[in-house]
Amino acid sequence: MKTPPFIEQTELPGLMIFYPHRAQDDRGWFRKIYQMDFLKSNGWDFNLAETYHHKTKKGVIRGLDFSLSPDDKKMIYCAHGQAMAVFVYIANGEHQGKHKAIELNGDDPKIVLVSNGFCTSAFAKTDIIMVNSSCLAYQPSINLKINPYDPDLAIEWPAHASTPPPIQGYISFAQAKAIIPKRGF
Numbered sequence: 001m002k003t004p005p006f007i008e009q010t011e012l013p014g015l016m017i018f019y020p021h022r023a024q025d026d027r028g029w030f031r032k033i034y035q036m037d038f039l040k041s042n043g044w045d046f047n048l049a050e051t052y053h054h055k056t057k058k059g060v061i062r063g064l065d066f067s068l069s070p071d072d073k074k075m076i077y078c079a080h081g082q083a084m085a086v087f088v089y090i091a092n093g094e095h096q097g098k099h100k101a102i103e104l105n106g107d108d109p110k111i112v113l114v115s116n117g118f119c120t121s122a123f124a125k126t127d128i129i130m131v132n133s134s135c136l137a138y139q140p141s142i143n144l145k146i147n148p149y150d151p152d153l154a155i156e157w158p159a160h161a162s163t164p165p166p167i168q169g170y171i172s173f174a175q176a177k178a179i180i181p182k183r184g185f
Contacts, residue, residue: 004109005035007042012089012100014115016044018075022109031109034075034133044113046073051133053079056124061148061161063121064088068142068179073135074114078104081128086155088146090176091117097173099155104130119176121148123161144179145170 004019018039022031039046056062064086076085088099102112106129114120122130148155152173
C-alpha cells in the first residue's frame, strides 16, 4: 500500500477513496481529515460549507440521499463503529444505476470523496457515527431520497438490515432518472 496521504479512483467516475495521513502511538492515533492543499493538488476542489454527524443504531439503513445541485460534493467517513456505505451513480451515462459498496469503520482512516451525480447511503453493521461534509448548505427543496430497496437498483443489503417504515418523500430510481436530465448532470 502507498504511504498516505493518497487518493484512489474507484471504477465509478467521481467516486474516490482518500487515505489521509494518520499518526499512531501508544496513546492512540491522530488523523488529519481535511487537507485542502493536498486535495486540490489531486483534482478534488472542495469548499466546505457544512458538516453533519449522525448516530445510527445497528441494523439500520440511512439514505439513499442525493442533491439536485450539479455542484454538490461530499466527504464521508465513519468516526465510530462499522458501516457498509453504498454509493449509487445516478447521473446520465453508461454507469447510471451502478453502485459501489465500501466498508468503513472508525479505526480505518479512509474517507470517501463523492462528486455530484451520486446518491449515498449507509448500513450500520454496529452502532455507528458517520460524518458527512458537504460543499453546499443543506436545502430540503433540492435534496431527495431514493428508496434503498428499489428493485431497479438491486442493492444487496445484509439479511439482518431492518426494513425501514414507509417514509413519505422517498422516490423510486425511475422517478430520479426522470428528474436528473433537467438538473444538468
